[in-house]
Amino acid sequence: MKILSISFLIFMISNVNILPQSSFGLNGYSGNHSSFSSPLYNFESNVSDYSQIKDWGFSAIYGMEFANSTNSNLYGISISKTINNHNISVRYTPGYQKEFSFKTGETIILQDSTSQSLTSGFIYKELFGFGYSYKFSDDFSAGFSFRYFNQEFNREAVTVIFNDNPYLVSESTGEKINFWKGDLGINYFLNERLNFALASINLLNFGQKAENSEFEQYELKKDMGGMFGLSYHPVDETALNFVYETTNAFQLGVNGYLKNFSLGFTLFHDKYQSPSIAGIIPSIGFKSDLFEVMLSGIKYFSNRKVEHGVSGFVENGLSNIINNPYSYDKILLTVSFNLNTITEKFVEFVDVKINKDIYPTFKDNYIDYPFAYGTVVNLTDDFINVKPLSRIEGINEENIQSPGSSIAPHDTAEVPFYLIIPEKYHSDKTALSYADFYLVTTNEQPDDEFQKAILVNSSNSWDGRVSNLHYFIRKDLDFSMMNAKEILSKNKPTLDTLTYGLEDFYKANILFNSFIKNLVYTSDPRATGEYVQFPRETLELKGGDCDDLSVFYSSLLESVGIQTALVNYKTDGTIRHVSVLFNTKLSPEFARLITNNDSKYFVRENLDGKDEIWLPVETTSLTDFETAWKIGSEKFNKDAVNNLGIATGKVEIIDIY
Amino acid sequence: MLMSLIKLSVNYNFNKQMKKLIRYLVILSSVLILLSCDKPAPTELVDDSTVEYEVLSKDVNDEYYSNGGDTTGVTQDLKDFPNLISLSGVKETDINGTVHEYSFGQTIVFDRTKPVYDSNRRLLAYQTVTPGVIRIENIRAIEVPFHIRYRDNGVLIDTTLGSKYILFSRLHPLFQYRHNARLNFRLTFLNNDFVNFDIKTPKEITGNVEILGKRADGNLRAKLNWNKENSRDVEIIISGRLISDRKTVMPLYRIKTNDNGKLIIPAKLINQIPSDRFDRLVFTFIRRLEETHNNGNNDLRVSSQSIHSITVNLP
Numbered sequence: 001m002k003i004l005s006i007s008f009l010i011f012m013i014s015n016v017n018i019l020p021q022s023s024f025g026l027n028g029y030s031g032n033h034s035s036f037s038s039p040l041y042n043f044e045s046n047v048s049d050y051s052q053i054k055d056w057g058f059s060a061i062y063g064m065e066f067a068n069s070t071n072s073n074l075y076g077i078s079i080s081k082t083i084n085n086h087n088i089s090v091r092y093t094p095g096y097q098k099e100f101s102f103k104t105g106e107t108i109i110l111q112d113s114t115s116q117s118l119t120s121g122f123i124y125k126e127l128f129g130f131g132y133s134y135k136f137s138d139d140f141s142a143g144f145s146f147r148y149f150n151q152e153f154n155r156e157a158v159t160v161i162f163n164d165n166p167y168l169v170s171e172s173t174g175e176k177i178n179f180w181k182g183d184l185g186i187n188y189f190l191n192e193r194l195n196f197a198l199a200s201i202n203l204l205n206f207g208q209k210a211e212n213s214e215f216e217q218y219e220l221k222k223d224m225g226g227m228f229g230l231s232y233h234p235v236d237e238t239a240l241n242f243v244y245e246t247t248n249a250f251q252l253g254v255n256g257y258l259k260n261f262s263l264g265f266t267l268f269h270d271k272y273q274s275p276s277i278a279g280i281i282p283s284i285g286f287k288s289d290l291f292e293v294m295l296s297g298i299k300y301f302s303n304r305k306v307e308h309g310v311s312g313f314v315e316n317g318l319s320n321i322i323n324n325p326y327s328y329d330k331i332l333l334t335v336s337f338n339l340n341t342i343t344e345k346f347v348e349f350v351d352v353k354i355n356k357d358i359y360p361t362f363k364d365n366y367i368d369y370p371f372a373y374g375t376v377v378n379l380t381d382d383f384i385n386v387k388p389l390s391r392i393e394g395i396n397e398e399n400i401q402s403p404g405s406s407i408a409p410h411d412t413a414e415v416p417f418y419l420i421i422p423e424k425y426h427s428d429k430t431a432l433s434y435a436d437f438y439l440v441t442t443n444e445q446p447d448d449e450f451q452k453a454i455l456v457n458s459s460n461s462w463d464g465r466v467s468n469l470h471y472f473i474r475k476d477l478d479f480s481m482m483n484a485k486e487i488l489s490k491n492k493p494t495l496d497t498l499t500y501g502l503e504d505f506y507k508a509n510i511l512f513n514s515f516i517k518n519l520v521y522t523s524d525p526r527a528t529g530e531y532v533q534f535p536r537e538t539l540e541l542k543g544g545d546c547d548d549l550s551v552f553y554s555s556l557l558e559s560v561g562i563q564t565a566l567v568n569y570k571t572d573g574t575i576r577h578v579s580v581l582f583n584t585k586l587s588p589e590f591a592r593l594i595t596n597n598d599s600k601y602f603v604r605e606n607l608d609g610k611d612e613i614w615l616p617v618e619t620t621s622l623t624d625f626e627t628a629w630k631i632g633s634e635k636f637n638k639d640a641v642n643n644l645g646i647a648t649g650k651v652e653i654i655d656i657y
Numbered sequence: 658m659l660m661s662l663i664k665l666s667v668n669y670n671f672n673k674q675m676k677k678l679i680r681y682l683v684i685l686s687s688v689l690i691l692l693s694c695d696k697p698a699p700t701e702l703v704d705d706s707t708v709e710y711e712v713l714s715k716d717v718n719d720e721y722y723s724n725g726g727d728t729t730g731v732t733q734d735l736k737d738f739p740n741l742i743s744l745s746g747v748k749e750t751d752i753n754g755t756v757h758e759y760s761f762g763q764t765i766v767f768d769r770t771k772p773v774y775d776s777n778r779r780l781l782a783y784q785t786v787t788p789g790v791i792r793i794e795n796i797r798a799i800e801v802p803f804h805i806r807y808r809d810n811g812v813l814i815d816t817t818l819g820s821k822y823i824l825f826s827r828l829h830p831l832f833q834y835r836h837n838a839r840l841n842f843r844l845t846f847l848n849n850d851f852v853n854f855d856i857k858t859p860k861e862i863t864g865n866v867e868i869l870g871k872r873a874d875g876n877l878r879a880k881l882n883w884n885k886e887n888s889r890d891v892e893i894i895i896s897g898r899l900i901s902d903r904k905t906v907m908p909l910y911r912i913k914t915n916d917n918g919k920l921i922i923p924a925k926l927i928n929q930i931p932s933d934r935f936d937r938l939v940f941t942f943i944r945r946l947e948e949t950h951n952n953g954n955n956d957l958r959v960s961s962q963s964i965h966s967i968t969v970n971l972p
Contacts, residue, residue, distance in 0.1 A: 104704055
């Protein structure tokens with residue numbers, strides 16, 4: 001089954017069936033297998049055998065015939081198109097013709113006593129055909145075909161010129177007869193091993209009939225009948241095929257498939273031909289992604305270069321243009337091209353779930369956590385490695401490949417999609433965009449794709465989670481550092497004279513008084529509180545709310561190496577409040593260097609296990625550092641310590657790094 | 658988890674791929690078309706049946722036909738004038754469907770040293786001789802004059818070549834032609850030397866004629882059937898009875914075909930027979946066994962035939 005499946009999936013060239021005179025095909029059954037077939041192969045098998053062509057298919061058969069002289073010619077070209085469950089195919093068959101030339105057996109004695117033998121010439125052609133099939137389900141399909149035939153009869157006949165001296169002359173008469181044949185058929189897959197086909201033979205016949213009674217007996221036979229086909233796969237790489245026609249013909253075929261090669265033999269019986277098994281059709285094929293080539297032959301077991309009598313021809317007529325007692329051995333080369341742009345699916349999406357809206361400033365978040373999950377089903381009988389790709393319109397110019405997943409046969413799995421937001425990306429507006437998701441397996445092209453709307457927030461948008469404010473703090477760190485260092489350099493004399501260990505305290509003091517003190521508190525312009533200014537914007541706008549001011553102050557401190565944390569007060573009713581906590585790096589025993597009030601600092605243990613003094617600063621006080629520290633301390637003590645805010649989770653301390 | 662994601666440039670450039678495909682297609686199609694000027698080989702069928710048509714009446718105004726003929730309406734090909742021994746079992750079905758049967762035998766011996774010419778020095782025949790007594794089935798044949806009629810410079814001339822031997826059942830009731838049998842022939846020369854041998858006769862032929870179609874439609878044709886004897890040919894003579902005297906039957910066509918029991922005489926032959934000159938057609942089926950013994954100027958042709966003549970009206 002593995003080989004079958006791979007073949008089936010790799011090659012989208014397949015079968016389009018238009019029934020000719022009977023089920024005989026130039027490629028035998030080798031052309032009758034879904035994994036190794038072309039639009040031309042199966043015109044002869046079953047009209048309803050739904051094409052596996054996913055888009056466009058093109059085939060051509062070129063052959064050489066070993067008559068008394070060797071002839072070579074194009075037997076047919078065909079093109080087919082599949083649209084959803086509909087398949088349409090058209091073929092032109094210049095090589096589907098049989099010409100007879102013979103002496104009628106009539107001789108006339110001319111005026112000069114010489115004799116002249118009369119001759120005839122008949123040509124039978126199947127010129128073109130078209131077919132349609134519809135796939136009702138994976139198991140069942142039905143269709144019809146119409147084919148256009150032309151017959152041309154020319155005959156020399158004796159006539160007399162009856163004057164005073166009568167004499168005989170030959171006179172040519174001819175007639176061209178065009179007609180259509182139409183047939184119906186169904187195809188049913190009982191299971192993976194067994195499928196059946198049923199089709200009519202010569203169900204509909206309409207068009208011209210011979211006006212000259214002489215030619216009636218030579219018209220192509222149109223015996224109405226039926227065809228029953230059975231294909232059985234005893235093992236994955238082998239197919240046994242049998243077709244029986246009520247018009248007393250059958251075919252028996254065996255085909256083997258191995259990787260890109262196929263080998264087949266088809267024996268056929270026809271009541272009009274002898275011996276009982278009239279011949280064999282061996283074939284060998286090779287396929288690649290772009291094309292498929294099959295070399296086949298038709299070898300008749302009787303000598304085809306013997307003379308044939310007219311009486312036999314008159315008695316049995318002609319039922320099949322390409323396979324009849326007068327057909328010669330052939331070698332045929334069939335080339336098929338896959339013009340498909342639609343890839344055969346190994347996997348497909350069941351659904352895609354967007355985890356969260358996109359906040360462009362949180363870009364690192366999307367590297368660690370998927371922004372979406374695809375529910376993907378493996379359609380094959382084998383484990384499949386799936387490469388998920390995604391792209392958000394307006395953010396990504398290229399597809400982003402997320403880590404691959406292996407999915408068990410016919411299993412369904414959640415496949416994560418990650419996102420990379422380019423450094424330079426910035427958006428002032430929140431907008432609805434689209435995310436395209438692709439699943440890639442062994443094909444160059446995606447097996448399946450899915451598109452879903454997604455909200456892409458502006459760069460200033462914030463999801464309200466204080467833990468995510470650090471993205472805003474980091475964003476303008478260079479800007480903050482530049483400004484902070486400029487101010488601190490101006491205060492170098494002061495800083496140089498400080499007692500060892502007080503540098504961070506005084507730096508925080510200077511930076512607060514230099515920047516924060518001069519700002520104005522303003523509410524979010526978007527009213528929701530989910531809009532956060534970058535430090536640069538806060539400085540330029542000369543104000544902001546608690547988020548903006550805390551982000552700005554934290555950014556300034558972090559830019560000069562002062563460790564900060566944000567304090568998230570969740571107790572202020574519907575309004576969230578954020579303030580800053582920074583690390584003085586002073587140990588508690590040196591707290592008296594900055595304050596004698598124990599309630600104005602907070603001790604936290606660093607990674608080395610040593611206690612350090614952290615100071616809460618209320619950035620919205622917009623006064624001086626001392627006041628902001630005082631207010632911050634009071635609020636921190638009240639909400640975080642006295643009211644057990646930290647213990648209950650109502651106050652949260654979030655380290656920036 | 659910080660993953661190292663790979664940016665994959667998946668450029669689905671279908672156009673590029675399609676261009677590549679189309680290029681292959683164009684090249685392949687061109688090659689195929691160039692190579693495909695030929696067509697599948699025709700099959701030449703060999704007809705195992707033969708039909709040979711010949712016009713017998715070279716001049717419909719001339720009641721003499723150089724191909725030879727006799728009162729039975731049967732033409733005997735005297736081309737090259739071999740010596741002839743001919744035995745016939747004849748059935749005639751008249752216009753009323755009544756069948757008349759008789760037997761006829763004749764022997765003609767030419768003297769090659771005595772040619773007969775017309776005034777234009779065209780060889781008409783040779784004078785005949787009677788070298789002795791001829792008996793067929795021990796019944797003596799009688800000697801009768803052998804007349805021929807020919808047109809010489811527009812004038813009908815009767816002449817006698819000499820004598821020939823005949824046996825006619827209506828004159829010699831004991832003489833009865835037997836089909837599929839052997840009839841004894843004996844020639845006793847004047848010096849009592851003799852030649853004695855048996856002549857094999859064919860199976861009896863019985864035919865049927867059906868006129869199909871209409872003259873006005875141009876599809877007047879004759880469907881002939883007879884009891885087939887596949888191994889040999891049959892000869893069918895189509896004659897017309899002249900309206901002018903309602904007696905003379907003029908052979909028009911000779912058709913040789915396989916003895917397969919059926920033949921349709923094409924409309925082109927029947928429809929063309931002028932109904933203002935002929936009122937009836939006589940279809941004469943002849944199954945003949947014939948041997949020719951080459952002997953220089955004294956070739957001998959021994960012919961034995963079963964004959965069935967059927968008269969029908971010419972529409």
